[in-house]
Amino acid sequence: MNYKKQSSFKGQTAWSGLLFGIGLMALVDEIIFHQLLQWHHFYDWDTPFIGIMSDGLLNAFGLFALVAGLFMFADLKRKQAISLRRWASPVFIGLAGFQLFDGIINHKLLQIHQVRYNVDILPYDLAWNIFGVILLTIGLLLLYTEKRGGRSN
Template identity: 35%
Template sequence: MIRLTKEDKNLYIAGFILGLGILGAIDGIVFHQLLQWHHMILSPDIKLEIFTDGLFTAAFSALMVWGALKIFRDARNHELGYSWKVFVSGTLIGGGVFNLVEGIIDHHILQVHRVRPMADNPLLYDLAFLASGIVLILIGLWIKKLDKKAA
C-alpha cells in the first residue's frame, strides 16, 4: 500500500476534486454543447434539458472552485505537497471516477440519457465512456505508483 504524507494527501485530494470537476466540464462542453449528443435529461421539453444542463454546469463548476480553494487553503497553512505526480494521479483518478459514476448512474441505472442516443449502437458509446473512466483511473494509479518508486 502506498502511504502519502499529510501534505501529499491534501494535494491528491485537491487533484481528485479538480478531476471530478474537469471531466464534468469536458462532458458538458464536448457532449452537451459542442457535439450536442445529449443533455443531462433527455426530454421533449428543451427548456427542461437546458435547465438540467445548467444544474450540471453549476455542480462541476462548484467542484472546480472547491478544489482550487482546497489548494489555496492547504498551501496557506503549509500543508500542501508539491509532487506533480501525486497531483496528476489524483486528477486522473478523480476524472475516471466521474466517468464511471456518472456513466453507471445516469446511463445505466437511472437511464436519464445515453452518451449518443441517436447512434446505431448507443450502448457502444456508453461502454466506451465507462472504459475511458477505467483507463483514466489505471493511468492515475500508475503515475501515483511511479511517484513512490522515485522517492
C-alpha cells in the same frame, strides 16, 4: 515537518486533485456533449427546459469542484507542500471517477440519459467506459509509482 502535518497535506493534495479532476471532466462532458454536439442533457426525460436546467446544475457543480480543487492546490503551493507528480494521480482518478460514474450509474443504472440517441449505442458506451478505465489506470499507475518512489510531498 511532523507526521500529522505531512499526512494532512497528503489528504489535501488528494482532495484537491480529485475535485479538480471531477470538475474538469464534468465541464468537458457538459461543454462538448451537452452544448456543442447536443447529444443529450444531464436529465433527458422531461421538457427541454428541465434538460437545459439540469445541464446548468451540472455546469455549476463542475465549476464549483474545479475552483475548490484549485483553491486547495493554491493553498498547498503557498505552503510549499505539494508535488505536481503526487497531485496528478488523484486528478486522473477524479477524471475517471466522473467518467465511469456517468457511464455506469447515470447511463445504465439510473438511465437519466444516454451518450447519444438514435444510433447503435454499444460503440458509444464502450468508448465512454473504456476511456474512463484508461484514465483510472493512468491514475493508479501514477499513485503506484509515487508510493513506490517514497516521495515525502
